[in-house]
Amino acid sequence: MSFLNSLKTAVRGLKTNKSRSALTILGIVIGITAIILIMSLGKGAQELILSQIKGLGSATIIIEPGREPEGMADFSSMFTDSLKQREVDALQNPNNVPGLEQLSPMVILSTSVNYENEAHNFSVLGAASLVADIVNVYPQTGQFIDDDQIQQMAAVAVIGWEVKNKLFGESDALNQNIKIKNMTFRVIGIFPKKGSVGMFDVDNAIIVPYTTAQKYLSGINYYHEIVVKARSEAVIPQTVEDIETTLRGLHNITDPEKDDFHVVTQEDIAQRVNTVTSILTVFLAAIAAISLVVGGIGIMNIMLVSVTERTREIGLRKALGATNKDVLTQFILEAIILTVAGGLAGIILGSFFSFIAALILTRVVGSGWQFVISFQAIGLGLGVSAFVGLVFGLYPASQASKKSPMEALRYE
Amino acid sequence: MPFIEINNLEKTYKDGDTETRALCGVSFSIEPGEFVAIMGPSGSGKSTLLHILGCLDKLTKGSYVFNNRPIDNYSEKEIAKIRNQEMGFVFQSFNLLARTNVLENVKLPLLYSDVKESLWKGMALKAIEHVGLSHRINHETSQLSGGEKQRVAIARALINDPRIIFADEPTGNLDSKSGSDVMEIIETLNNQGRTIVLITHETYTAEYAQRIIKLKDGRIESDKKVEERRKGKNNFIK
Ligand SMILES: Nc1ncnc2c1ncn2[C@@H]1O[C@H](COP(=O)(O)OP(=O)(O)OP(=O)(O)O)[C@@H](O)[C@H]1O
Ligand SMILES: [Mg+2]
Numbered sequence: 001m002s003f004l005n006s007l008k009t010a011v012r013g014l015k016t017n018k019s020r021s022a023l024t025i026l027g028i029v030i031g032i033t034a035i036i037l038i039m040s041l042g043k044g045a046q047e048l049i050l051s052q053i054k055g056l057g058s059a060t061i062i063i064e065p066g067r068e069p070e071g072m073a074d075f076s077s078m079f080t081d082s083l084k085q086r087e088v089d090a091l092q093n094p095n096n097v098p099g100l101e102q103l104s105p106m107v108i109l110s111t112s113v114n115y116e117n118e119a120h121n122f123s124v125l126g127a128a129s130l131v132a133d134i135v136n137v138y139p140q141t142g143q144f145i146d147d148d149q150i151q152q153m154a155a156v157a158v159i160g161w162e163v164k165n166k167l168f169g170e171s172d173a174l175n176q177n178i179k180i181k182n183m184t185f186r187v188i189g190i191f192p193k194k195g196s197v198g199m200f201d202v203d204n205a206i207i208v209p210y211t212t213a214q215k216y217l218s219g220i221n222y223y224h225e226i227v228v229k230a231r232s233e234a235v236i237p238q239t240v241e242d243i244e245t246t247l248r249g250l251h252n253i254t255d256p257e258k259d260d261f262h263v264v265t266q267e268d269i270a271q272r273v274n275t276v277t278s279i280l281t282v283f284l285a286a287i288a289a290i291s292l293v294v295g296g297i298g299i300m301n302i303m304l305v306s307v308t309e310r311t312r313e314i315g316l317r318k319a320l321g322a323t324n325k326d327v328l329t330q331f332i333l334e335a336i337i338l339t340v341a342g343g344l345a346g347i348i349l350g351s352f353f354s355f356i357a358a359l360i361l362t363r364v365v366g367s368g369w370q371f372v373i374s375f376q377a378i379g380l381g382l383g384v385s386a387f388v389g390l391v392f393g394l395y396p397a398s399q400a401s402k403k404s405p406m407e408a409l410r411y412e
Numbered sequence: 413m414p415f416i417e418i419n420n421l422e423k424t425y426k427d428g429d430t431e432t433r434a435l436c437g438v439s440f441s442i443e444p445g446e447f448v449a450i451m452g453p454s455g456s457g458k459s460t461l462l463h464i465l466g467c468l469d470k471l472t473k474g475s476y477v478f479n480n481r482p483i484d485n486y487s488e489k490e491i492a493k494i495r496n497q498e499m500g501f502v503f504q505s506f507n508l509l510a511r512t513n514v515l516e517n518v519k520l521p522l523l524y525s526d527v528k529e530s531l532w533k534g535m536a537l538k539a540i541e542h543v544g545l546s547h548r549i550n551h552e553t554s555q556l557s558g559g560e561k562q563r564v565a566i567a568r569a570l571i572n573d574p575r576i577i578f579a580d581e582p583t584g585n586l587d588s589k590s591g592s593d594v595m596e597i598i599e600t601l602n603n604q605g606r607t608i609v610l611i612t613h614e615t616y617t618a619e620y621a622q623r624i625i626k627l628k629d630g631r632i633e634s635d636k637k638v639e640e641r642r643k644g645k646n647n648f649i650k
Pocket of ligand 1: 410425426433453454456459
């Protein structure tokens with residue numbers, strides 16, 4: 001029998017058994033659609049988080065007080081006051097840390113902010129001018145904090161886009177006075193709309209000189225963290241080492257286990273987040289696998305229900321002169337057509353739904369969300385449904401083709 | 413030279429532990445163009461014998477020579493070809509493809525032949541006409557009466573112009589009118605030179621044959637030439 005005729009026979013076979021074919025395709029479509037959608041969402045989330053972390057600039061190093069937390073509940077390591085001006089001075093000495101280009105001590109608090117009758121809670125960040133470079137955002141109107149203002153502990157503030165909207169609405173904010181914790185600050189700059197960079201929500205933040213924040217807003221004598229910009233990405237490992245050596249020397253620490261600070265690099269954060277998102281992906285893949293199994297069982301069921309009828313059909317075809325090869329070719333082609341049709345429909349539907357989901361998520365989380373199609377998901381979906389289709393369609397067929405025509409015809 | 417020759421043919425069905433001896437040493441030969449009727453009580457092994465002759469089932473013991481060549485010497489492909497080209501089957505239970513119309517059912521053997529596809533429809537229509545079903549070409553087989561179904565099966569058996577036709581109680585499910593119609597067709601086929609092997613319960617159906625083989629308990633009870641072959645269909649009364 002020619003290939004063309006085998007193909008026609010397969011198509012005719014599928015048409016003759018419309019509901020069986022439709023249900024099988026449906027099983028494949030559901031499996032593939034689900035897995036593509038789930039994997040696409042997982043990947044989108046992963047890329048969103050990673051892109052935000054990358055947004056911090058790759059030469060950034062953060063020094064945090066206390067030893068590295070060992071778990072979510074390891075609070076004892078936090079809230080120590082091991083980073084003070086003394087440490088900042090030591091780090092700024094080029095003999096100690098030659099790879100350091102600039103640093104910014106950070107004081108972080110969340111407090112209520114007033115303008116006229118409007119009052120809201122915002123996070124207030126005490127920082128140096130370096131922070132604008134690191135976050136890569138500069139005031140749209142006005143300017144950023146300069147070194148003189150830091151020296152003088154000036155009461156000036158740069159505010160995020162949302163802060164401006166919430167406090168001032170349409171009216172002009174530049175050079176207006178706002179009250180942060182009852183202290184009057186002059187607005188000297190307003191950031192453009194930026195979204196989040198890293199875990200830092202620029203739009204809802206207010207930045208003031210760290211000196212001012214430390215003395216007047218927090219009343220503490222230490223810093224919450226120190227952000228360091230290295231001269232280049234290449235010197236990061238050396239710089240991290242130098243920072244550690246300097247601080248250990250300063251604190252008379254010989255055993256690294258007893259560190260009262262820890263250093264985090266971009267890479268560390270990316271890696272940490274990667275672990276989290278990998279778990280997320282595995283979790284999502286497990287859900288996807290379940291949907292594949294459900295689809296697969298559907299296909300399996302339909303195939304098994306029709307084994308009797310199909311076995312008889314094989315017997316008849318053989319009685320009328322079909323060879324085993326003819327019969328198997330027909331069944332393989334049927335399985336391939338079903339898988340390809342279901343697979344294509346699943347890919348189209350899955351991509352469509354992922355796209356819709358991406359559109360919705362873009363509105364919810366901002367421009368950072370991207371529409372990603374996972375080729376692994378497509379491959380996996382197609383693979384599993386083809387496998388199920390082949391096994392449960394072809395196995396009975398090959399069993400039937402081994403029987404004599406009469407045995408197959410009599411099959412019950 | 414015989415067309416078909418069997419010697420000491422045995423068939424044992426195995427189903428788990430139970431064994432059923434359906435044929436226990438059957439020998440005979442059939443010449444080209446012969447019309448042989450096989451008779452015998454229910455369970456005597458008639459269908460079993462026919463299936464083996466038609467290469468639809470395997471024999472357990474003994475020998476089967478088809479066209480001067482032992483059946484074991486044919487490859488799977490050659491046997492498929494013989495079933496397709498040289499043999500036509502009419503089953504007791506029709507065995508038509510479900511949810512498929514008359515035309516497609518009749519065309520089915522052509523699918524596995526070397527006949528060019530452009531000729532298929534014409535051949536099928538001719539075979540359908542031969543059995544008088546031209547007005548039912550596009551009907552699904554489930555919509556046909558028993559007699560019509562059997563005639564579709566005959567048209568299908570004819571389509572590749574086989575040399576031998578095996579028919580297992582083709583009139584068993586039919587009333588006398590449809591039965592005689594079917595027998596007329598089979599007789600014509602024999603007159604055209606085809607070999608016919610027909611299983612039947614009914615003596616008057618057997619009277620169409622030139623030779624009657626009677627089976628009992630898997631053995632030949634008698635094998636007789638019919639002296640006076642019946643003429644015309646006027647004897648067909650049920
Ligand atoms: N597939 C099978 N498995 C087991 N035993 C079988 C099978 N087919 C037939 N038999 C047994 O073989 C014997 C002969 O069966 P067969 O069908 O050849 O009889 P038959 O002469 O055609 O009967 P009938 O006139 O009722 O059609 C019977 O005893 C039957 O029970
Ligand atoms: Mg029988």
